[in-house]
Amino acid sequence: MTKDKLLAVKNLRTSFFTDAGEVRAVDGVSFDLYRGETLGIVGESGSGKSVTALSLMRLIPSPGRILGGTVGYFPEETPAGVNLQELPRKSMRHYRGSELAMIFQEPMSSLNPVFRCGEQVAEGMRHHLKLSKSEAKTRALALFDEVQLPDPARIYQAYPHQLSGGQKQRVMIAMAMSCKPGVLIADEPTTALDVTVQKAILELMAKVKTELGSSVIFITHDLGVISEIADRVLVMYKGKIVEEGRVEDLFSNPKHPYTKSLLACRPPLNYRLKRLPVVSDFMEVKKSDDGAVEILEKAVTLEAVIRGQRVPAMEQLRRSRVLKQQEPILKVSNLQTWFPARHNFWGKPKDFIRAVDDVSFEVYPGETLGLVGESGCGKTTLGRSLLGLAPVRSGRVEYKGQSLLDLSEKDWKPLRQDMQIIFQDPYASLNPRMTIGKAIMEPMQVHGLYSSDAERRDRVLQLLETVSMPPQYFDRYPHEFSGGQRQRIAIARALALNPKFIICDESVSALDVSVQAQVLNLLMELREKYKFTYIFISHDLSVVKFMSDRMIVMNAGKIVEQGYSDEIYENPQNEYTKKLIQAIPQGRSRLV
Numbered sequence: 001m002t003k004d005k006l007l008a009v010k011n012l013r014t015s016f017f018t019d020a021g022e023v024r025a026v027d028g029v030s031f032d033l034y035r036g037e038t039l040g041i042v043g044e045s046g047s048g049k050s051v052t053a054l055s056l057m058r059l060i061p062s063p064g065r066i067l068g069g070t071v072g073y074f075p076e077e078t079p080a081g082v083n084l085q086e087l088p089r090k091s092m093r094h095y096r097g098s099e100l101a102m103i104f105q106e107p108m109s110s111l112n113p114v115f116r117c118g119e120q121v122a123e124g125m126r127h128h129l130k131l132s133k134s135e136a137k138t139r140a141l142a143l144f145d146e147v148q149l150p151d152p153a154r155i156y157q158a159y160p161h162q163l164s165g166g167q168k169q170r171v172m173i174a175m176a177m178s179c180k181p182g183v184l185i186a187d188e189p190t191t192a193l194d195v196t197v198q199k200a201i202l203e204l205m206a207k208v209k210t211e212l213g214s215s216v217i218f219i220t221h222d223l224g225v226i227s228e229i230a231d232r233v234l235v236m237y238k239g240k241i242v243e244e245g246r247v248e249d250l251f252s253n254p255k256h257p258y259t260k261s262l263l264a265c266r267p268p269l270n271y272r273l274k275r276l277p278v279v280s281d282f283m284e285v286k287k288s289d290d291g292a293v294e295i296l297e298k299a300v301t302l303e304a305v306i307r308g309q310r311v312p313a314m315e316q317l318r319r320s321r322v323l324k325q326q327e328p329i330l331k332v333s334n335l336q337t338w339f340p341a342r343h344n345f346w347g348k349p350k351d352f353i354r355a356v357d358d359v360s361f362e363v364y365p366g367e368t369l370g371l372v373g374e375s376g377c378g379k380t381t382l383g384r385s386l387l388g389l390a391p392v393r394s395g396r397v398e399y400k401g402q403s404l405l406d407l408s409e410k411d412w413k414p415l416r417q418d419m420q421i422i423f424q425d426p427y428a429s430l431n432p433r434m435t436i437g438k439a440i441m442e443p444m445q446v447h448g449l450y451s452s453d454a455e456r457r458d459r460v461l462q463l464l465e466t467v468s469m470p471p472q473y474f475d476r477y478p479h480e481f482s483g484g485q486r487q488r489i490a491i492a493r494a495l496a497l498n499p500k501f502i503i504c505d506e507s508v509s510a511l512d513v514s515v516q517a518q519v520l521n522l523l524m525e526l527r528e529k530y531k532f533t534y535i536f537i538s539h540d541l542s543v544v545k546f547m548s549d550r551m552i553v554m555n556a557g558k559i560v561e562q563g564y565s566d567e568i569y570e571n572p573q574n575e576y577t578k579k580l581i582q583a584i585p586q587g588r589s590r591l592v
Contacts, residue, residue, distance in 0.1 A: 005074055006183060006215045007033035007056070008081075012069035014048075014055045018480070020472055025051040025064070027239035033183065038209065038216040040230030040247065042223060042262060044279070044514045045484025048239040049219045050105060053185045056217075057102055058084065058092055061479070075099065075182060098128040101181035103189040105483045107168035109427045111160040117168075118144075118156030121175045128179045143174035148200050150376065154341075165424050165506065166194060166375025166539070173201060177208060184208070185217045188483070190225060194374040194539035195583040202229050202585075221484070221512030223266060224585040227251055235259050238293055257283040257297035264302045265517040267546035269584070272311040272566065275524070276517040276546070281305050313566060320367075320549045320564050328362040329501065329533050330386070335359045335395035337378075337385045355381040357557035359395075368527065368534040370548030370565055372541055372580065378557040379537045380424060383503040386535075387421055388412055399501070417447050420499040422507040426486035430478040430493075437474030440464075440493045447497060463492040468518055484511045491519065495526070503535045508543060520547060541584060545569050553577045 014026040026048045033039050041049045054060050056071055066085065073095070074081040084095065104110040112120060121143065122136035131139065137156070144152035147170040160168055173189055186205070190198040206229065209216055218229055226233060226247065233250045235243040235258065243256040254260045261282035267273070284296040337356040340349035355378045363369050371379050384390040386397055388404060397404045399419065407415070423429040430439055440460045441453070450456045461471045467488040478486055487507065494502060504523070508516045520543065526532055536547045544551060544565065551568050553561040553576065561574040572578045 004034050005032050005072075006035050006037075008070075008072035008074070009033075009056070010070045010072075012052065012055055012071065013067040014051055014060055014064060015067055016064045016480075018063060018476075024239050026055055029069075029236075029239070029241055031234055031241065031244065033215050033217060035215055036209065036213055037232065038206075038218055038230050040226040040233040041217065041219045041236060042221065042226055042233060042512070043236035044512050045221070045482045047236040047512075049236055050187050050482060052236070053102060053187050053217065053219060056084070056185065057096060057100060059102075073099070073183075097124050097181070098179045099181055100183045100185065101176040101179065102185040103169075103172050103176045103187060105188045106425070106427050107160070107165070107172045110172055111168060113160055115159075116156065117158050117160060117163065117171045121171065121178055124175060125178050139178065140174070143178060144171075146177075146204060147171075147174050148197055149174075164376050164380065166197060170197070170201070180212050181214060182212075183215050183217065185219075187219045188221070189218075190220065190222070195541065195580055195585075196374055198225070198539075199583045199585075205229070221516065222585075223251075223262060223513060228585045235262070237295075242295075257295060260302070262512075262514055264305065265513040267517075267520070267542040269542050269545065269569070272313070272316055272546065273306065273309040274311055275309050275521050277302065277305045277309075278517050278521065279514045316549075316566060317564065323364045323367045323549060326364050326366075329365045329400060330363040331396070331398040332362070332386070333360050333396040335382070335385060335397065336393040337381050337390055338393045354557045356385055359554075359557075359559055361552060361559065361562065363533060363535060365533055366527065366531050367550065368536050368548045370544035370551040371535060371537045371554065372539065372544050372551065373554035374580075375539065377554045379554055380505055382554070383421060383505050383535060383537055387419055387503065389421075413447075417497045418499055419501045419503075420494040420497060421503040421505060422491055422494045424506040424509070426483065426490040427478060429490055430486065432478055435475050435477055436481075436489045437464075439478075440489070440496050443493065443496045449497065459496070460492075463495055466495070466522065467492045468515070484515050487511055488515070488519065491522075498530070500531070501533045503537065505537045506539070507536075509538065509540065516543070523547065541569065541580060553580070 010030050012026055012029045016023040016025055029052055043049050055066055060066055069085065071084040072081045073084050084092065111117065118137065118140050121140040125131045125136040125139055126133065141152045141156060144155050149155045149167060149170050176184060190201055202225065205216060208214060220226055230247045233244065233247050234241050235256065237258050243259045250259065251263065254263060261279040264277040267276060281300060282298055284298065286294045286296065288294065335356055336358060338352040338354050341351040341353045344350050359382060373379050381390055385392050388407065392405055437460050440463060441456045444450060444456045444459065450459060460474065464471060464473060469485065469488055491507060508519050511519060527534065536544060538544050548565045550563065551565040552559055553574065555576045561568060561572065561577045568577065569581065572581060
């Protein structure tokens with residue numbers, strides 16, 4: 001009934017006008033959001049999920065434009081409702097933050113790098129709630145504590161670049177919740193979070209929704225999370241809603257082949273596959289001459305796809321044991337990377353953050369070593385330390401018998417071609433003023449690969465095709481892509497130099513499950529074809545279990561458990577490891 005509706009979206013249409021023509025990002029979308037409801041929106045990267053949310057908030061950047069449709073908002077004090085699309089800009093600014101708030105997908109691009117995190121959260125409360133400076137600070141510190149940020153007082157004074165990806169995301173969540181909005185739009189709010197904090201955030205959002213009577217639009221690529229938190233689900237494909245329904249019905253009896261494929265793409269926890277199912281296993285897409293999209297369902301079941309891809313447990317164990325019989329490609333001994341936490345009057349450090357604290361391990365040629373742990377445990381710092389991108393306090397790192405910690409930048413250059421990293425934040429790792437084609441080509445030019453830019457361009461087009469991106473994207477800029485698309489660009493850039501050793505730092509965390517499955521399959525195929533060696537860093541245990549031969553679990557800068565991936569998942573020995581496994585959303589069991 002209308003009186004129960006908080007939002008009524010009718011025929012919403014948003015397009016982007018580029019040199020290549022019009023791109024219909026949101027194409028006639030209609031749905032209702034009820035009071036106290038959590039509405040999930042799922043779909044592939046580029047399906048229109050985030051653009052739909054930005055359209056509701058009227059935050060579409062150029063060259064995008066909202067072409068039509070209505071967004072009715074029905075607060076209790078205004079039963080007749082208001083059409084947010086017709087409000088003057090000044091009036092819309094009142095609704096943003098106080099009535100509708102949004103947790104953006106990429107915290108690094110949403111937080112102002114020159115202001116302290118606490119000040120950015122307090123600012124909105126001073127503006128909308130008319131709190132004093134001290135009252136706003138007290139409330140901000142309480143919010144930081146609620147979202148489980150360590151040392152809220154330190155985080156309040158910190159700048160965004162001083163926080164991990166997961167910590168920045170939690171600051172964004174605190175900011176969105178600060179003014180107690182009626183509608184909370186969460187665009188991939190748990191993407192950068194480890195499973196334990198993810199669980200706490202989901203519980204917190206459910207608590208806020210209940211206590212304040214707020215409604216939530218929850219956008220995510222993680223169907224396990226959707227099954228835990230959503231009441232209803234919308235499935236989007238190419239700017240349209242192709243299926244919607246109650247979460248129980250959607251998971252138990254999906255109707256659309258695209259929905260079926262999304263449910264199948266998630267890495268299973270209770271067995272290992274050689275290859276993950278992908279969307280093309282279940283449906284085929286054809287375009288007619290007038291541009292209309294036709295979806296053809298394939299007569300195949302999930303059971304049939306999985307049957308030919310299952311890896312016997314003993315086969316995986318034999319592979320891991322054979323790899324360990326080789327001479328290690330990387331040896332790490334007693335590695336320590338500390339950062340000063342506080343300084344005395346003279347500027348000398350008084351205390352340190354022990355990000356990596358006496359870590360030792362080995363990696364073997366052709367192996368994938370998984371690295372898991374909570375946000376801030378030292379995973380990313382360890383990866384950067386291995387490549388000379390973070391200052392090491394002490395220890396030893398050897399790559400193919402060569403000590404790395406004593407190398408000059410000139411000595412490092414030839415090794416950069418052999419050793420690459422896929423960074424966690426694709427937006428921060430790409431130059432916003434450089435087209436993605438030139439960004440992928442640049443490493444080839446620096447290292448003198450190929451004889452001309454024409455040959456390099458051909459190689460870039462091959463790499464774009466490898467990561468499932470069309471060649472016409474060559475001349476586009478990073479801001480023109482979704483978060484998942486930018487992550488694929490970053491992967492293509494890392495592959496440009498044909499490396500042998502790659503550190504994947506949360507390289508699929510920003511991807512929806514369908515594209516994630518494609519990229520994980522790609523990384524596995526490349527490993528077998530080119531004998532790559534990976535260190536695979538992730539907060540997602542199911543992804544690490546699929547990718548890794550062996551696994552290292554880190555906590556507070558130290559290794560607390562390591563061994564074969566299947567054995568650690570089936571029989572964890574450390575209490576911290578058990579906590580990580582128990583925090584995995586139980587709804588994922590429906591996906592296998």
